[in-house]
Amino acid sequence: MFNSIGIPGLIIILVIILILFGPSKLPKLGRSIGESMKNFKDSTKDIMDDDEINQDEKATKENK
Template identity: 55%
Template sequence: MFHNIGVPGLILILIIALVIFGPSKLPEIGRAFGRTLTEFKSATKDLVSGETEDDIQSKEVNKPIN
């Protein structure tokens, strides 16, 4: 999908984002985007491994205490 963007296209997108959102909002948007990617990555990892939220929670509850 984004194979043909290149560096000039990426710079143009960043400049447009800077104009639209302003310099104060860009770090917040970047953090939110990063958190979203992290959550998505962990969710897909759980789906691939076949574990559900109930499985994960039961493992946390049944952990042995050292």
């Protein structure tokens, strides 16, 4: 994903983010993005686990 952007592109993106949000809000922004990604990952894991349980239940019902 970042291979096509390159180092100069990343620097430009970081400078724009710094200008938009300011240095005092960057840690809060990073923390909230990290928490959002963690919640999304946990939610998708729960959904995948539920799908596996449902498939196992269907398989046991078909075998009976």
